[in-house]
Amino acid sequence: MEFETKYITPDIKLALFEGKLFKTEVMFEHHMLVWFISGETKIIQADATHIFGAGDIFLIPRNQLATIINYPRDGKPHKTVAMHLTKERLKEFYTRHTAVGKLQPLQKVYRFSKHPLLESCLASLIPYFDLGDDLPPDLAAIKIEEAISILRSIDKAMDGLLADFEEPGKIDLTDFMERHYMFNMTLDRFGYLTGRSLATFRRDFKKTFNTTPQKWLTEKRLELAHYQIAEKKRKPTDVYFEVGFENLSHFSYAFKSHFGYPPNALFKDRD
Structure with missing residues (x-):
């Protein structure tokens, strides 16, 4: 066990x-x-x-x-x-x-x-x-x-x-999401932490970022992963879960779909 x-x-x-x-x-x-x-x-x-x-x-x-x-x-x-x-x-x-x-x-x-x-x-x-x-x-x-x-x-x-018992109040959506996008939480949770209902969160997100939360989160996580692999020389297996993906196969598929090549391709030019 x-x-x-x-x-x-x-x-x-x-x-x-x-x-x-x-x-x-x-x-x-x-x-x-x-x-x-x-x-x-x-x-x-x-x-x-x-x-x-x-x-x-x-x-x-x-x-x-x-x-x-x-x-x-x-x-x-x-x-x-x-x-x-x-x-x-x-x-x-x-x-x-x-x-x-x-x-x-x-x-x-x-x-x-x-x-x-x-x-x-x-x-x-x-x-x-x-x-x-x-x-x-x-x-x-x-x-x-x-x-x-x-x-x-x-x-x-x-x-x-x-001794602070207050619940999260409505906060700036751009600042919060730019700092926390790598966390694989439900949209309900993101809404709660920004002081919004799910419906209000979706509406405010669309108005702020001009796209859906799911699409924006995926793209931001992939960009962070690309930076970690290409610039920080980290392995995809050490990166995918830190940037918000649940498993390596889904991460590799999304990475290739977005960039046109798999994450392992970034290792070709390394010594």
């Missing part, structure tokens, strides 16, 4: 992956706090790429588009503990604690490399994954509140993220 997932509650899980590579496009509904036990993950966002390995701890804010690629490393599987910081739990927390500073969503992945307090908090969960029905009923709430308190003590600006 390549995948195994154990839960304390739906908000706290232990995930194990033993395959060669697993890639997914995500937009988390809730903030996600992750502790790496083994393996490696690459997180690709519009403005940055992050690589995390054993011992690393990081927080991915909600409503952020990202491509996530998981690998085993050093003969060990990809193994993580993940905790969802839901809006419901955070709202309850902030009824008892005053948020400090300006409430402003911060658009980045937070890295807490082997922070002893966070590592202790998350490592203490390991014995509970095998308890099943014997789990103390209030444990999840206690451990999540502990994690929130530690995050706030580490970063004084953390309230700006955790």
Whole structure:
């Protein structure tokens, strides 16, 4: 079995992956706090790429588009503990604690490399994954509140993220799409993140780009792939999933249809 997932509650899980590579496009509904036990993950966002390995701890804010690629490393599987910081739990927390500073969503992945307090908090969960029905009923709430308190003590600006409960408002479509076109998300998701219904998103997109979202997204992804292969000397097998295609055969077919030659043709002039 390549995948195994154990839960304390739906908000706290232990995930194990033993395959060669697993890639997914995500937009988390809730903030996600992750502790790496083994393996490696690459997180690709519009403005940055992050690589995390054993011992690393990081927080991915909600409503952020990202491509996530998981690998085993050093003969060990990809193994993580993940905790969802839901809006419901955070709202309850902030009824008892005053948020400090300006409430402003911060658009980045937070890295807490082997922070002893966070590592202790998350490592203490390991014995509970095998308890099943014997789990103390209030444990999840206690451990999540502990994690929130530690995050706030580490970063004084953390309230700006955790205490912000607003949904995405209507934003500039051109800027957002130019920064996020490589993420293989549904049009519903693109609409949500730009503060639009699907129908409004389609209408505004046509007015802004004078074409359909599907055609524009495909062409932009192919142009990015061409640049990565031709200029950055990367292999098509390393590029297609990072630019928004689900499989290599579809990517190769679309590439040849658009440019008139397959992606491997760009290797002919290389030493």
